[in-house]
Amino acid sequence: MSDIREPSEDAVKLAAKLLNEGQLVALPTETVYGLGVNARDGEAVARLYEAKGRPSFNPLIVHLPSLEAARKIAVFDAKAEMLAKAFWPGPLTLVLPLREDSGIHPLVTAGLDTIALRVPAHPLAEKVLTAASIPIAAPSANPSGRLSPTRAEHVAEGLGDKIALILDGGATDIGLESTIIKPGKPSLLLRPGGIARDRIEAVIGEALTMADGSAIIAPGMLKSHYAPGASLRLDAAIAEPDELLLGFGPDAPSGALNLSPTGDMREAAQNLFSYLRQLDAQKPSRIAVMPIPHEGLGEAINERLSRAAAPRD
Numbered sequence: 001m002s003d004i005r006e007p008s009e010d011a012v013k014l015a016a017k018l019l020n021e022g023q024l025v026a027l028p029t030e031t032v033y034g035l036g037v038n039a040r041d042g043e044a045v046a047r048l049y050e051a052k053g054r055p056s057f058n059p060l061i062v063h064l065p066s067l068e069a070a071r072k073i074a075v076f077d078a079k080a081e082m083l084a085k086a087f088w089p090g091p092l093t094l095v096l097p098l099r100e101d102s103g104i105h106p107l108v109t110a111g112l113d114t115i116a117l118r119v120p121a122h123p124l125a126e127k128v129l130t131a132a133s134i135p136i137a138a139p140s141a142n143p144s145g146r147l148s149p150t151r152a153e154h155v156a157e158g159l160g161d162k163i164a165l166i167l168d169g170g171a172t173d174i175g176l177e178s179t180i181i182k183p184g185k186p187s188l189l190l191r192p193g194g195i196a197r198d199r200i201e202a203v204i205g206e207a208l209t210m211a212d213g214s215a216i217i218a219p220g221m222l223k224s225h226y227a228p229g230a231s232l233r234l235d236a237a238i239a240e241p242d243e244l245l246l247g248f249g250p251d252a253p254s255g256a257l258n259l260s261p262t263g264d265m266r267e268a269a270q271n272l273f274s275y276l277r278q279l280d281a282q283k284p285s286r287i288a289v290m291p292i293p294h295e296g297l298g299e300a301i302n303e304r305l306s307r308a309a310a311p312r313d
């Protein structure tokens with residue numbers, strides 16, 4: 001089993017040391033827990049893909065302590081600068097041209113000439129990134145295709161025997177992965193996430209184009225993803241006898257687990273993965289999910305749900 005540590009100066013130092021040695025360290029961010037690895041160490045990155053059971057063509061997000069550090073890895077044009085200044089640190093990932101001298105191992109970008117970067121807004125993540133002083137690639141700390149972890153215990157359940165250290169920062173704030181944007185003409189929304197589209201559009205003063213399967217230059221858009229063990233039925237009004245209900249809003253039956261009884265999207269996002277996990281643990285044949293509006297964070301929530309509901313092989 002891996003070592004789970006409460007946040008402390010020693011734990012931060014240990015995490016930084018292990019990362020520099022090429023080990024896998026799980027750490028909290030404001031979105032979900034990430035499984036961190038030195039992005040310059042190809043052998044270590046290969047072990048990360050292996051631990052997650054992740055198809056190696058799926059590129060990773062690299063985490064940095066500051067915009068200044070990020071500028072050493074990728075080229076920021078005016079639009080990218082504007083977005084970084086508005087939303088970093090925070091749940092926004094930018095896909096940008098990779099610098100030739102970045103030192104990032106090509107396995108991280110799956111050989112692409114672009115790279116996904118973000119500066120997370122979590123005090124513990126920030127401390128570890130600063131102390132490690134290397135770029136850290138960190139996908140969500142779950143086995144590939146499974147629910148993203150929003151608590152240290154989720155990480156231990158899925159990957160505990162495969163990683164050196166788990167830093168416990170409690171439940172994550174946002175509960176959904178970062179929004180991924182590729183600035184350009186037009187700017188692409190590659191993955192809806194923790195920052196709603198309209199907030200980003202307001203900053204750049206233009207509409208984002210949703211990248212469909214063909215526009216996306218990178219995969220990571222595998223159809224069945226974020227999947228619990230049970231199958232999912234979406235937009236359900238009520239649960240059938242063999243189903244468990246995941247409720248939303250004031251109309252949900254009072255006995256059901258409810259993403260947000262008041263219909264608050266932020267609360268729903270925060271609860272999404274852990275509630276799916278809770279229902280899944282009861283091993284129902286199916287989970288019925290009540291309709292969730294598509295506004296604001298609802299876009300990301302519905303996107304995750306439709307992936308979780310997609311047919312699997």
Ligand code: TXA
Nearest residue numbers: 031034059060061114115116139140177178218219220
């Ligand atoms: O909130 C988050 O973003 C979390 C936390 C840990 O920071 N991380 C996360 O990473 O969700 P991951 O590896 O699970 O998601 C990476 C996504 C994939 O969908 C991948 O296809 C996309 O980022 N991506 C990475 N590099 C890309 C690139 N160069 N071009 C397009 N998409 C890219």
Ligand code: MG
Nearest residue numbers: 139140148177
């Ligand atoms: Mg993931």
